Amino acid sequence: MNDVDRTARRRTRKRITVIGISSAVLVLIVVSAVVGSSQSNEGRHNDGESQSHSSIKAICDATLYPGTCYASISPLVNSTNNMQPHELLKLTVLVTIRELSKASMLMELKNCSELLDLALDHLNDSLSKTTDAGLKSTKLDDVITWLSAAGTYQQTCLDNIQDNFVGYLKKSAELTSNSLAVANGFSRIANSYNQRRLMSLAAENDEMPEWLLGKDRKLLQNTTTLPAGIKADVVVAQDGSGMYKKISDALNAVPEKSQKRFVIYVKKGIYFENVRIEKSKWAVMMVGEGMDSTIVSGSLSVVDGTPTFSSATFAVFGKGFIARDMGFRNTAGAVKHQAVALMSTADQSVFYRCRIDAFQDSLYTHSNRQFYRECNIYGTVDFIFGNSAVVFQNCNILPRQPLTGQQNTITAQGKFDPNQNTGISIQSCTIWPYGNLSDVQTFLGRPWKNYSTTVFINNMMGSLIDPTGWLPWVGTAAPDTIFYAEFANYGPGAVTKNRVAWKGLKFITSKQASKFTVDSFINGDKWINGTGVAYKPGI
Numbered sequence: 367m368n369d370v371d372r373t374a375r376r377r378t379r380k381r382i383t384v385i386g387i388s389s390a391v392l393v394l395i396v397v398s399a400v401v402g403s404s405q406s407n408e409g410r411h412n413d414g415e416s417q418s419h420s421s422i423k424a425i426c427d428a429t430l431y432p433g434t435c436y437a438s439i440s441p442l443v444n445s446t447n448n449m450q451p452h453e454l455l456k457l458t459v460l461v462t463i464r465e466l467s468k469a470s471m472l473m474e475l476k477n478c479s480e481l482l483d484l485a486l487d488h489l490n491d492s493l494s495k496t497t498d499a500g501l502k503s504t505k506l507d508d509v510i511t512w513l514s515a516a517g518t519y520q521q522t523c524l525d526n527i528q529d530n531f532v533g534y535l536k537k538s539a540e541l542t543s544n545s546l547a548v549a550n551g552f553s554r555i556a557n558s559y560n561q562r563r564l565m566s567l568a569a570e571n572d573e574m575p576e577w578l579l580g581k582d583r584k585l586l587q588n589t590t591t592l593p594a595g596i597k598a599d600v601v602v603a604q605d606g607s608g609m610y611k612k613i614s615d616a617l618n619a620v621p622e623k624s625q626k627r628f629v630i631y632v633k634k635g636i637y638f639e640n641v642r643i644e645k646s647k648w649a650v651m652m653v654g655e656g657m658d659s660t661i662v663s664g665s666l667s668v669v670d671g672t673p674t675f676s677s678a679t680f681a682v683f684g685k686g687f688i689a690r691d692m693g694f695r696n697t698a699g700a701v702k703h704q705a706v707a708l709m710s711t712a713d714q715s716v717f718y719r720c721r722i723d724a725f726q727d728s729l730y731t732h733s734n735r736q737f738y739r740e741c742n743i744y745g746t747v748d749f750i751f752g753n754s755a756v757v758f759q760n761c762n763i764l765p766r767q768p769l770t771g772q773q774n775t776i777t778a779q780g781k782f783d784p785n786q787n788t789g790i791s792i793q794s795c796t797i798w799p800y801g802n803l804s805d806v807q808t809f810l811g812r813p814w815k816n817y818s819t820t821v822f823i824n825n826m827m828g829s830l831i832d833p834t835g836w837l838p839w840v841g842t843a844a845p846d847t848i849f850y851a852e853f854a855n856y857g858p859g860a861v862t863k864n865r866v867a868w869k870g871l872k873f874i875t876s877k878q879a880s881k882f883t884v885d886s887f888i889n890g891d892k893w894i895n896g897t898g899v900a901y902k903p904g905i
Contacts, residue, residue: 423440484515485519664697683711715736725768735755737756763796765800809834816847817848823853
């Protein structure tokens, strides 16, 4: 057994232990907090101190880094009062923000400044939801998503900095993981008592932003252009018939952090520009005249000196983004290796009838919750990758000719913490070669990180898929901690009798597969439904 195998087995045992004890421990904490709050505090100063620190120790023991957890939280406890459950979660997030804020000021991490700022934004968003009411509602889904993303931003930084700088983010990364473990513990309790939907329905409806109230439906029920009577906020046209000739210029007109949908209509043409939907530009909807007619084109690549995260031709940061009938391409070519066409790190982002066209690393589904419907996705190596919670439905996935000697891998999922709610779910898609691939091995994916999670559900798989199905990241095996699964796929590439004999590869049941559908995996009934984009909620 090599070192990778030993590490994977140790992490498997730790994961099982953590998940097994978290729910039981947190149930006891919640019960004791409720009982304690109903009793008199008279003469209980010492008992209160003991109970608070005992609760902290118990909750920290259920994380991956208990020593870091206890050392960071225990000095902040008010010993005269019993800690309420939401206060314990809030403390874990607060200390994480404090530690990451210090790290983000270091010159050694200046190249990660954007990633660390995004992580801090998501931590602060999580903090705003850590209330007593939040622990009893679907707000926990948001908290877990944002904490997962905060960890992913830090991991992206760690993946791209020199080894001697890694230690500067060690503590903040551990604290983020601890916050995530605690939030997951509360979520499991809420689920076990089936309280979340019942207790939060009215509150959730009151807080829905305008873009989730169904007003987008009329904008999406036409075939190629905006329907008569619906006016875009701005029009982009290369021929001068619109308000702007460049998409980037039109984005300057989008209000900051608006709750109202802002529609940009982009007429047909090839737009040679690198476009960014900034994090302050919320609820942007971009509508083209067809995935092969309205195209955004760029050519940044790692070989030419641009980090993968920054190489995207079209990059989305602002939440609630929708793209429809657009094409995104990176023309760097296979020889330039990592060169992203589309990157989204935007929560609740939707891509409908879009073309994502490149070679290696075509589509970077970086983090948060995402949905792709009826898109055409082309690429070679790891061409759908990232660490978001993402569902693809009714898409065409089209591996193409790679460099000589390369193998095609469709997915490379990056889950690195067992408590993250991330993974790639590919459902009811068609996997077919783009060109002649008779001399190329093509695999469903390879595990980028130790908890890589990828599920293929009810897809048509052409004969291009290698009978073994999956490829190791390194060596000849994969960590036992991955979760790769196949269910009800069909076609010549879906035959499973010669699949790799990995512990982490499962051939799952309908019940298990249902956990990776739109409603279960990304809570799409809460946000995709309001966009007007067609989707299938379950299996």
